[in-house]
Amino acid sequence: MKRLLDSLKNIVGPDAMITAASELMVYECDGFTIEKNRPDVVVFPTTTEQVSRIVDACNYFKVPFLPRGAGTSLAGGCLPVGGGVVISLARMKKIFDVDYRNRCALIEAGVINLWLTNHLKPHGYHFAPDPSSQGACTIGGNVATNSGGPHTLKYGVTVNHVMGVEFVMPDGEIIHTGGPVEDNPGYDLTGVIVGSEGTFGVAVKSWVRITRNPDTYRTLLGVFNSVDDATNTISEIIGAGIVPAALEMLDQMILGALEDAFHFGFPLDAGAILIMEVDGLEAGIDTEAERITSIAVKNGAREVRKADTEAKRTLLWKARKQAFGAVGRLASSFCTQDGVVPRSKLPHILREIQKIGAKYDLKICNVFHAGDGNIHPILLFDERYPDQVKRVLEASGEILDECIRVGGSVTGEHGIGVEKIDFMAKLFSPDDIAMMIRLRNAFNPTNNCSPQKMLPTAGACIEASKAGRMAAM
Amino acid sequence: MPLSESLNLNSFQTKTPSDVAEACDIIRHSASTLDAIVPSGSGSKMHIGYSPSRNGVILCTKNLNKLVDYPARDMTVTVQAGILVKDLTEMLNKENQRLPIDDPYPGESSLGGLLATNTSGPRRFGWGTLRDYVIGISILNDEGRETKAGGRVVKNVAGYDFCKLHTGAFGTLGIISQVTLKVRPNPEASSMVLLSLNSANVESVLDRVHTTKTRPVAVELLNRNALQQPLFKNLDLSSDYCLFVGFEHGAEAVKWQTETLAPELSDVPGKIDIIHGPSDSAIWRNLGMFQSTRIPGSPLTFKANIPSSKVASWCALASDTLPGLSLQSHAGSGIVFGHLPGDVSRQMAFDAITLLLQKAVRYQGNLVIPYCLEDWKSDFPVWGQVRPDIKIMRKVKESLDPKAMFNPGRFVDHI
Numbered sequence: 001m002k003r004l005l006d007s008l009k010n011i012v013g014p015d016a017m018i019t020a021a022s023e024l025m026v027y028e029c030d031g032f033t034i035e036k037n038r039p040d041v042v043v044f045p046t047t048t049e050q051v052s053r054i055v056d057a058c059n060y061f062k063v064p065f066l067p068r069g070a071g072t073s074l075a076g077g078c079l080p081v082g083g084g085v086v087i088s089l090a091r092m093k094k095i096f097d098v099d100y101r102n103r104c105a106l107i108e109a110g111v112i113n114l115w116l117t118n119h120l121k122p123h124g125y126h127f128a129p130d131p132s133s134q135g136a137c138t139i140g141g142n143v144a145t146n147s148g149g150p151h152t153l154k155y156g157v158t159v160n161h162v163m164g165v166e167f168v169m170p171d172g173e174i175i176h177t178g179g180p181v182e183d184n185p186g187y188d189l190t191g192v193i194v195g196s197e198g199t200f201g202v203a204v205k206s207w208v209r210i211t212r213n214p215d216t217y218r219t220l221l222g223v224f225n226s227v228d229d230a231t232n233t234i235s236e237i238i239g240a241g242i243v244p245a246a247l248e249m250l251d252q253m254i255l256g257a258l259e260d261a262f263h264f265g266f267p268l269d270a271g272a273i274l275i276m277e278v279d280g281l282e283a284g285i286d287t288e289a290e291r292i293t294s295i296a297v298k299n300g301a302r303e304v305r306k307a308d309t310e311a312k313r314t315l316l317w318k319a320r321k322q323a324f325g326a327v328g329r330l331a332s333s334f335c336t337q338d339g340v341v342p343r344s345k346l347p348h349i350l351r352e353i354q355k356i357g358a359k360y361d362l363k364i365c366n367v368f369h370a371g372d373g374n375i376h377p378i379l380l381f382d383e384r385y386p387d388q389v390k391r392v393l394e395a396s397g398e399i400l401d402e403c404i405r406v407g408g409s410v411t412g413e414h415g416i417g418v419e420k421i422d423f424m425a426k427l428f429s430p431d432d433i434a435m436m437i438r439l440r441n442a443f444n445p446t447n448n449c450s451p452q453k454m455l456p457t458a459g460a461c462i463e464a465s466k467a468g469r470m471a472a473m
Numbered sequence: 474m475p476l477s478e479s480l481n482l483n484s485f486q487t488k489t490p491s492d493v494a495e496a497c498d499i500i501r502h503s504a505s506t507l508d509a510i511v512p513s514g515s516g517s518k519m520h521i522g523y524s525p526s527r528n529g530v531i532l533c534t535k536n537l538n539k540l541v542d543y544p545a546r547d548m549t550v551t552v553q554a555g556i557l558v559k560d561l562t563e564m565l566n567k568e569n570q571r572l573p574i575d576d577p578y579p580g581e582s583s584l585g586g587l588l589a590t591n592t593s594g595p596r597r598f599g600w601g602t603l604r605d606y607v608i609g610i611s612i613l614n615d616e617g618r619e620t621k622a623g624g625r626v627v628k629n630v631a632g633y634d635f636c637k638l639h640t641g642a643f644g645t646l647g648i649i650s651q652v653t654l655k656v657r658p659n660p661e662a663s664s665m666v667l668l669s670l671n672s673a674n675v676e677s678v679l680d681r682v683h684t685t686k687t688r689p690v691a692v693e694l695l696n697r698n699a700l701q702q703p704l705f706k707n708l709d710l711s712s713d714y715c716l717f718v719g720f721e722h723g724a725e726a727v728k729w730q731t732e733t734l735a736p737e738l739s740d741v742p743g744k745i746d747i748i749h750g751p752s753d754s755a756i757w758r759n760l761g762m763f764q765s766t767r768i769p770g771s772p773l774t775f776k777a778n779i780p781s782s783k784v785a786s787w788c789a790l791a792s793d794t795l796p797g798l799s800l801q802s803h804a805g806s807g808i809v810f811g812h813l814p815g816d817v818s819r820q821m822a823f824d825a826i827t828l829l830l831q832k833a834v835r836y837q838g839n840l841v842i843p844y845c846l847e848d849w850k851s852d853f854p855v856w857g858q859v860r861p862d863i864k865i866m867r868k869v870k871e872s873l874d875p876k877a878m879f880n881p882g883r884f885v886d887h888i
């Protein structure tokens with residue numbers, strides 16, 4: 001290890017590494033805090049060549065390594081299983097080249113998602129993937145996890161906006177896939193690198209698509225007496241062939257917490273509200289907003305309010321995007337789950353979540369990307385009581401099993417990480433997983449890069465490992 | 474299909490399995506005899522790429538064409554890959570939905586073929602390409618097993634995204650047996666604004682269309698030779714170029730955009746025509762078909778990918794190099810199709826392609842040859858200039874198809 005540390009010091013310099021135990025604590029985990037493991041060292045490269053040399057050194061000394069962005073992953077993607085070297089991209093923050101005429105930008109991995117959008121704003125553009133964590137998470141992390149956000153309903157998730165990457169392979173080689181021009185011949189390597197959760201190598205730079213801002217918005221707040229009425233509305237809006245820019249649901253419990261935090265004026269006696277946003281050209285937008293309003297009313301909305309000033313809209317989205325933060329007002333610990341169901345099954349899955357909460361005597365609140373069928377039940381508990389922790393784990397598992405049963409998935413955006421490895425065998429057959437392992441072997445044959453992530457290893461015992469599985473607490 | 478329009482598959486036997494189990498048996502058998510397997514759907518694109526480097530069988534998926542599930546209210550559909558795109562389109566249309574991908578062979582293409590070749594057309598500017606719509610995929614692998622990735626929900630990050638990998642892989646990594654797609658509502662209205670342009674104005678008009686207040690879903694540039702082809706002849710356009718700007722949205726938005734774009738460009742010399750649905754639908758279709766038309770005698774069709782901002786200058790260079798060239802560009806996306814005239818010699822064609830390829834590569838793009846005379850393929854850059862990431866592509870190929878059974882030699886760098 002000493003020799004590895006010397007090599008790393010040569011590569012990045014003493015000011016760009018952390019080895020003190022007290023400072024390493026921050027890097028023991030990410031937003032998934034139930035499993036922790038301290039890395040041996042964290043390095044902060046500033047160039048692609050440095051990343052490549054770090055990877056070479058790790059391979060030479062046979063020490064595992066792992067890329068890390070802002071560490072907001074909720075699935076344990078940044079857990080340094082087996083210790084080793086954490087390669088933080090946090091100091092690679094350059095926005096190199098924004099080409100408005102060709103609608104693309106070349107940026108480094110450590111650029112924070114929201115900075116990019118702020119950078120583009122004066123020119124009337126934005127980066128479309130807008131995860132709720134966008135004020136903190138990095139573009140590299142978005143690329144690795146294929147992040148979504150409220151507006152990805154209309155605009156698509158990260159993979160739909162990444163045209164190419166500069167990538168350090170797990171053997172240290174620097175490659176470029178795709179680029180600023182569409183349709184380069186050959187396999188869509190960019191497409192599989194996005195969402196590979198750091199198991200294929202380190203994304204150092206990305207060419208991303210930039211999107212023109214819409215001319216205008218209509219942001220509506222549908223107020224419902226029951227969750228059922230709200231989910232039926234979602235189902236009917238989608239079924240009617242309307243593609244809103246965003247369609248988000250918040251239930252009564254989360255509304256209370258948000259009102260305390262933001263004083264938006266949410267109706268606290270509502271069973272649920274829907275944030276329904278349409279955007280685009282001025283022409284026709286009111287017609288679309290009216291169609292949505294009448295579907296909401298038909299499904300029992302007791303009122304449909306308009307966030308008709310920019311200030312109101314901004315506050316509403318701020319409240320929505322910081323909802324997880326406000327949950328701290330409801331309980332000392334919470335577990336944010338991430339599952340997906342076909343959109344017509346939303347009324348069903350929300351009822352099931354309620355039943356499961358009652359069965360395990362747990363409070364569960366809901367705030368989620370409803371238009372995509374992407375649920376985020378938040379299970380509240382107190383981590384000092386092991387019995388509660390156990391019930392949270394079992395209830396989470398039951399919710400995700402129900403998502404699978406109705407034809408959905410166990411993660412819409414947070415990823416598999418270490419948290420959901422055990423669910424892979426429930427979603428996929430051994431043959432399917434064998435193909436995924438083969439693909440990983442093409443990129444990462446020694447598995448020295450991000451070991452023990454995403455894919456179950458042969459022979460792992462599902463039940464024994466279960467105790468440690470939990471989403472963001 | 475005339476022989477000159479197909480790969481050299483003379484000694485190949487065609488097998489047409491009636492279900493997935495039978496297809497898997499064929500693959501397993503070929504794996505034991507080390508025969509090549511050339512997947513085919515309806516056969517409309519069997520001329521693209523190099524002829525296989527080994528003999529074997531053509532595995533035709535046309536009977537794997539069943540609807541598996543169409544929960545229209547979820548806006549997704551799951552079908553077997555051999556289904557004809559026209560049958561899928563008809564089915565979706567009954568629910569007022571569609572897959573907004575242009576099919577250059579309307580009536581002929583199978584969905585699997587469209588996917589394997591990552592085919593697209595004018596609408597890609599506004600609606601994206603197939604990779605944006607495939608959310609689940611089943612693949613018959615080298616061991617003759619059906620394996621899947623993705624799922625049936627519109628948002629899903631569980632496992633690696635094989636949907637992307639197989640889209641555009643030309644069947645070299647396995648056989649696509651089943652696909653789940655995200656679909657879209659049919660647009661309420663559409664229209665096309667046509668602008669006749671002099672060569673001198675093309676670049677500035679394209680720049681202005683880029684910043685128009687409207688939101689086109691297609692920006693198509695055709696040169697004079699292209700406008701003379703039967704697909705467009707009835708439009709009676711004879712300027713140097715014609716720009717087709719297409720809109721598809723709600724009725725009010727389409728009306729406003731159509732009425733806005735024309736005055737925005739009123740100072741450009743040349744005539745402006747506005748064509749509203751339903752008569753615009755033929756134009757959309759024909760713009761989608763241009764890439765697959767065969768101009769009599771034309772020995773070669775290329776597809777270049779360059780930055781959108783370079784379309785005008787690159788097309789000017791191409792026309793200067795080969796004056797008889799018929800050109801169409803999906804100008805918003807930087808894609809240019811060109812059909813060479815019938816009277817060029819092999820050497821002239823080779824020199825021109827070499828020059829245009831170099832220019833495209835300098836712009837970080839490339840140029841491929843979806844169609845040329847079979848015996849030209851030995852020295853023409855069928856898949857353009859090979860890029861350094863070919864190394865990784867080879868590793869992917871070796872890992873997923875270690876016996877090199879699927880379409881051996883057909884795709885980039887004879888992979």
Ligand SMILES: Cc1cc2nc3c(=O)[nH]c(=O)nc-3n(C[C@H](O)[C@H](O)[C@H](O)COP(=O)(O)OP(=O)(O)OC[C@H]3O[C@@H](n4cnc5c(N)ncnc54)[C@H](O)[C@@H]3O)c2cc1C
Nearest residue numbers: 069070071072073077132138140141144147148198203413
């Ligand atoms: C409050 C909150 C709200 C959230 N809301 C959303 C949401 O709306 N939508 C959503 O999709 N996610 C959401 N997330 C999850 C998380 O923010 C995203 O997954 C985000 O993309 C992670 O970015 P990061 O920079 O923090 O990456 P990290 O957490 O540092 O890393 C995530 C994974 O990516 C890998 N990785 C990071 N950088 C690179 C790189 N350069 N190259 C290769 N691999 C890399 C890591 O190894 C790890 O596996 C939320 C999280 C929180 C805490």
